Amino acid sequence: QAAKKAQVVILATGGTIAGAGASAANSATYQAAKVPVDKLLASVPEIGNVANVRGEQVFQIASESFTNAHLLQLAKRVSALSKQKDVDGIVITHGTDTLEETAFFLNVTVRTSKPIVVVGSMRPGTALSADGALNLYNAVATAAAPAAAGKGVLVTMNDQIHTGRDVSKAVNVRPDAFKSPWGELGMVVEGQTHWFRAPVKRHTVNSEFDIDQIDALPQVDIAYGHGNASPVAYQAFAAAGAKALIHAGTGNGSVSKDVVPALRELRSKGVVIVRSSRVGGGGFVLRNAEQPDDDYDWVVAHDLNPQKARLLTALALTQTTDTKQIQRIFLEY
Numbered sequence: 155q156a157a158k159k160a161q162v163v164i165l166a167t168g169g170t171i172a173g174a175g176a177s178a179a180n181s182a183t184y185q186a187a188k189v190p191v192d193k194l195l196a197s198v199p200e201i202g203n204v205a206n207v208r209g210e211q212v213f214q215i216a217s218e219s220f221t222n223a224h225l226l227q228l229a230k231r232v233s234a235l236s237k238q239k240d241v242d243g244i245v246i247t248h249g250t251d252t253l254e255e256t257a258f259f260l261n262v263t264v265r266t267s268k269p270i271v272v273v274g275s276m277r278p279g280t281a282l283s284a285d286g287a288l289n290l291y292n293a294v295a296t297a298a299a300p301a302a303a304g305k306g307v308l309v310t311m312n313d314q315i316h317t318g319r320d321v322s323k324a325v326n327v328r329p330d331a332f333k334s335p336w337g338e339l340g341m342v343v344e345g346q347t348h349w350f351r352a353p354v355k356r357h358t359v360n361s362e363f364d365i366d367q368i369d370a371l372p373q374v375d376i377a378y379g380h381g382n383a384s385p386v387a388y389q390a391f392a393a394a395g396a397k398a399l400i401h402a403g404t405g406n407g408s409v410s411k412d413v414v415p416a417l418r419e420l421r422s423k424g425v426v427i428v429r430s431s432r433v434g435g436g437g438f439v440l441r442n443a444e445q446p447d448d449d450y451d452w453v454v455a456h457d458l459n460p461q462k463a464r465l466l467t468a469l470a471l472t473q474t475t476d477t478k479q480i481q482r483i484f485l486e487y
């Protein structure tokens with residue numbers, strides 16, 4: 155008995171997967187966000203074999219300009235669709251530069267167990283060996299797979315299935331650009347998903363955040379650590395209204411000695427200080443290692459990279475300014 159085909163909605167936001175270059179040799183020089191969603195879907199007719207799909211053009215932008223307002227609008231649309239009986243799964247096409255942020259944000263704010271898959275490409279559809287068509291086919295196959303339900307927001311790139319929580323863009327110019335420090339969850343091959351692990355952190359239906367209740371995010375900025383760093387960026391962000399600062403720290407979130415006094419002073423004025431790490435390959439920032447977080451009332455981002463830490467801090471601040479609660483949130487999500 156043939157199973158009923160899943161109903162999957164494709165929310166298109168732009169990026170290289172909708173990009174176009176002047177010639178087939180242009181794999182890295184092209185314009186992102188050119189091809190509309192209907193044309194994108196028409197270019198991969200095989201998708202009709204794995205699901206019934208319909209497309210919605212939410213934005214047409216390059217993801218380096220994905221603002222908090224874009225994030226909120228997209229997440230609210232995903233949430234609304236996930237409540238519809240005639241929707242079994244949702245795919246979001248997205249630029250790869252900030253794909254990891256959007257996938258993480260949806261993972262902790264959309265209260266559904268239906269599959270949500272974020273996908274992009276490293277080469278425009280006009281390029282030789284373009285990766286977008288197969289990535290999109292794989293995303294739809296994953297969104298249509300009952301086994302993908304309840305695993306949080308997923309990212310399919312290069313035949314791999316990653317959790318949106320962990321995944322990060324680790325290479326700029328190759329199709330194997332996305333890595334998860336704790337490993338991918340599985341693979342999608344010829345329209346079939348294969349699973350090898352599942353996320354243990356809180357997400358979607360088990361999250362305390364609900365995008366339906368969030369209409370704005372407080373300003374949270376990131377300052378990059380290095381040996382010759384000064385307090386200027388941190389102080390400027392705070393003066394411009396930042397409620398929290400993410401320190402993209404060296405090593406285990408360490409802070410150069412010229413920056414420490416400024417961060418302590420900003421904390422005394424109410425700015426939340428979060429130590430994360432600029433080291434992308436794995437590991438985590440340990441509380442009270444490198445800096446006395448208990449004494450300074452700082453928070454550590456644990457294994458979340460600075461860009462994901464920015465979003466989790468902003469979400470936490472929609473509910474509390476208590477640093478004990480913010481630290482708990484970092485350990486649970």
Ligand SMILES: NC(=O)C[C@H](N)C(=O)O
Nearest residue numbers: 169170216217249250251
């Ligand atoms: N590969 C890509 O999608 C890069 C592009 N700049 C974007 O993020 O929209």
